[in-house]
Amino acid sequence: MEPQSARITGWGMYAPQGVLTNADLERLVDTSDEWIMTRTGIRERRVAGPGETTATMGAVAARRAIATAGLEPDDIDMILLATCTPDYQLPSTAAFVKEAIGNRRAAAMDLAAACSGFVYAFATANSMVRSGMARHVLVIGSELLTRFLDFTDRSTCVLFGDGAGAVVVSASDEPGGGMLDAELTTDPSGAYLIWVPSGGSASPPSSQTVARGEHFIRMNGSETYRYATKTLASTALRAIERAGLTADDIALFVPHQANLRIIRFVANSMGIDMERVYVNVERYGNTSAASVPIALAEAVDAGRIKVGDNIVFVAFGAGFTSGAAVVQWTADPANGRRARSVDDHASVHAPADWQAAAPVPDVLMDVLSRNGASPAPVAPKVHA
Numbered sequence: 001m002e003p004q005s006a007r008i009t010g011w012g013m014y015a016p017q018g019v020l021t022n023a024d025l026e027r028l029v030d031t032s033d034e035w036i037m038t039r040t041g042i043r044e045r046r047v048a049g050p051g052e053t054t055a056t057m058g059a060v061a062a063r064r065a066i067a068t069a070g071l072e073p074d075d076i077d078m079i080l081l082a083t084c085t086p087d088y089q090l091p092s093t094a095a096f097v098k099e100a101i102g103n104r105r106a107a108a109m110d111l112a113a114a115c116s117g118f119v120y121a122f123a124t125a126n127s128m129v130r131s132g133m134a135r136h137v138l139v140i141g142s143e144l145l146t147r148f149l150d151f152t153d154r155s156t157c158v159l160f161g162d163g164a165g166a167v168v169v170s171a172s173d174e175p176g177g178g179m180l181d182a183e184l185t186t187d188p189s190g191a192y193l194i195w196v197p198s199g200g201s202a203s204p205p206s207s208q209t210v211a212r213g214e215h216f217i218r219m220n221g222s223e224t225y226r227y228a229t230k231t232l233a234s235t236a237l238r239a240i241e242r243a244g245l246t247a248d249d250i251a252l253f254v255p256h257q258a259n260l261r262i263i264r265f266v267a268n269s270m271g272i273d274m275e276r277v278y279v280n281v282e283r284y285g286n287t288s289a290a291s292v293p294i295a296l297a298e299a300v301d302a303g304r305i306k307v308g309d310n311i312v313f314v315a316f317g318a319g320f321t322s323g324a325a326v327v328q329w330t331a332d333p334a335n336g337r338r339a340r341s342v343d344d345h346a347s348v349h350a351p352a353d354w355q356a357a358a359p360v361p362d363v364l365m366d367v368l369s370r371n372g373a374s375p376a377p378v379a380p381k382v383h384a
């Protein structure tokens with residue numbers, strides 16, 4: 001039977017303990033704290049330890065979202081994981097999350113829409129719940145970008161960080177609330193402006209592609225910047241209009257945290273005061289699909305969102321993609337306290353007869369050690 005509404009009942013996040021500061025990056029590439037702060041607003045970003053993967057980080061955020069919702073892992077009947085940094089090309093990272101959270105009944109799949117991935121997955125979850133196909137959908141954005149960065153390329157390596165965020169979208173027999181409407185766009189004219197050239201079927205990996213660094217993220221920053229400032233505003237406004245609202249009706253904007261300049265420019269062009277915009281880019285950098293759900297979890301737990309508030313998720317990213325969702329908040333923000341009982345550990349079973357290479361780039365191991373931080377502070381136990 002179709003429910004009356006699909007509502008966010010749970011939220012949670014996970015940020016690995018390792019911290020990479022602008023001062024650390026000054027030692028790796030020709031850059032400065034001053035350049036990074038004025039051009040991006042980023043002060044530091046998190047780095048996953050050797051025992052962590054996109055799946056283990058996503059699983060911790062997911063278990064927090066399930067706890068917040070007051071559910072058990074087996075209540076989840078669908079897992080959607082948005083990422084552009086999966087554990088493997090095959091199988092899906094969502095399958096490992098299912099194992100790590102101890103769920104026995106959900107279907108699980110990944111969704112690729114880069115930094116817009118969480119908004120795309122959230123809109124998909126909403127449709128699945130509204131249609132009666134699923135009752136509780138776990139939506140995760142998890143990214144381990146520091147393993148896909150060229151730490152000799154100052155134009156990209158200063159921007160990105162690791163982390164995960166998640167929500168649970170649940171069927172409700174009460175009308176109203178939840179996602180009021182959404183706008184999703186894809187513009188392939190920007191396809192090669194943010195990309196990883198090799199590793200896929202168009203350019204399979206070889207010793208030559210690796211020697212040329214084609215397995216790292218490449219980006220045309222200024223073209224992306226131009227696209228982002230234009231599209232974030234138009235996508236958000238279109239979603240708000242489709243929901244029958246105006247920007248004045250929105251209590252809080254939760255934008256993709258790519259760059260403080262972009263966020264400020266967009267808020268200004270929409271006539272929105274920065275008090276109505278949640279910002280944490282200074283602490284995490286750009287965590288791609290994880291950035292909106294991390295920001296959401298922090299905003300709710302900080303008391304920035306109340307029952308009845310209209311909020312907007314808005315993101316843009318490689319593709320080019322953009323996505324915005326207007327949500328009427330219904331959950332008691334105090335439920336976030338339930339996530340405190342969930343520890344920082346998650347594990348998946350290791351492959352038989354296979355020893356993976358040390359995953360963390362050497363330069364980051366050096367930096368984390370020099371900072372006095374253990375390079376594997378919260379490394380989960382990967383068991384065979």
Ligand code: ACO
Pocket residue numbers: 030031032035036039040084114115116154155156158194220221222223224225228258259286288316317318
């Ligand atoms: N330190 C010092 N100088 C640098 C650095 C650095 N880390 N990086 C670039 N520069 C230099 C450039 O070489 C250039 O020097 P030049 O003028 O001598 O050639 C100068 O700074 C200006 O470079 P621009 O790229 O024009 O700088 P800009 O002001 O555009 O800022 C930035 C660059 C921060 C990347 C910006 O363009 C941006 O934020 N773009 C959007 C990126 C983004 O948000 N991507 C999100 C999607 S990612 C996804 O979907 C996975």
